[in-house]
Amino acid sequence: MPVKAYEKRGARLIFSRSNVSRVPSMPEKTAMSYIQTGIKGVDDLLKQKGIPKGYVVFILGGPGSGKTTFALQFLHQGAVSFNEPGVYVTLDEGITQLKANALNFKLDFAALEKQRKISIIDACPIRRLPGEVKVGSLTIGKRDFSLISLIDMIKKNVKEIGAKRIVVDPLAIFTLQYPGEVERRTAVFDLMEGIADLGCTSLFVSELSEASIDRRYQFEEFIAQGVITMRKIVKPEGLIRVFTIEKMRGVDHDTQPHPYKIIDQGIEVYPNEISL
Ligand SMILES: Nc1ncnc2c1ncn2[C@@H]1O[C@H](COP(=O)(O)OP(=O)(O)OP(=O)(O)O)[C@@H](O)[C@H]1O
Numbered sequence: 001m002p003v004k005a006y007e008k009r010g011a012r013l014i015f016s017r018s019n020v021s022r023v024p025s026m027p028e029k030t031a032m033s034y035i036q037t038g039i040k041g042v043d044d045l046l047k048q049k050g051i052p053k054g055y056v057v058f059i060l061g062g063p064g065s066g067k068t069t070f071a072l073q074f075l076h077q078g079a080v081s082f083n084e085p086g087v088y089v090t091l092d093e094g095i096t097q098l099k100a101n102a103l104n105f106k107l108d109f110a111a112l113e114k115q116r117k118i119s120i121i122d123a124c125p126i127r128r129l130p131g132e133v134k135v136g137s138l139t140i141g142k143r144d145f146s147l148i149s150l151i152d153m154i155k156k157n158v159k160e161i162g163a164k165r166i167v168v169d170p171l172a173i174f175t176l177q178y179p180g181e182v183e184r185r186t187a188v189f190d191l192m193e194g195i196a197d198l199g200c201t202s203l204f205v206s207e208l209s210e211a212s213i214d215r216r217y218q219f220e221e222f223i224a225q226g227v228i229t230m231r232k233i234v235k236p237e238g239l240i241r242v243f244t245i246e247k248m249r250g251v252d253h254d255t256q257p258h259p260y261k262i263i264d265q266g267i268e269v270y271p272n273e274i275s276l
């Protein structure tokens, strides 16, 4: 990218850090249209309408809760069942490992990549950036550089395959560069705003710091248009996995906690059972 472009956009991003109360500008809404996740049980909870197109939905869960599996299925279903190609941005696992994880659930990402229905971005190098990055005569801080690079990589890949779905997994690798909650919140706003004009429906995968039902809410839950949690709870019969659509603006969705399992084909949610 030309230095001028970095200069202009870097300045905008730095300036925007001081303005933390704004909300990201999303595409102008006319009548809402929806996309189906295609994941067993999930669309039932969304009353068969699905996720409103263009939304950013956060998937929050503890370690090993199945967040990546859910995200892989979301893109796989988009590519094979709904003619909606997808871009997967991986920030912790390399591309080979991610494809192996997908294949574990019989999701052949390598084949979909060849058919240009899936594009995987390895954004792990962002973690290893030095504190400052020199671009031509300009020096940009690591945080602004990684935000701009991430947005650019996503835009390029979305355009190349005509993607309609995006996954960023896990967002924490990106946000943890920021020291405080205000900066983290603003960085997520910037990322949401940076990809908003692509019109894609996105999943941002993030950590859930507390799993109890009366837990404190995380900042992501206030800024997202949709939030899904994947938790573990202790019941007399043992530990069970619980899936809840906490929020989906503009959708009359189910709000109850439902059990889910991770099986050989991936995540399966049971909409007719409730786990309290
Ligand atoms: N074939 C399978 N059948 C049943 N469960 C499986 C299978 N393969 C993986 N799992 C379960 O899925 C979990 C991993 O799921 P996944 O990687 O999607 O979780 P995650 O929430 O993304 O984890 P992390 O926090 O480490 O990123 C494993 O810990 C295991 O419990």
Ligand SMILES: [Mg+2]
Binding pocket: 067, 068, 069, 169
């Ligand atoms: Mg994961």
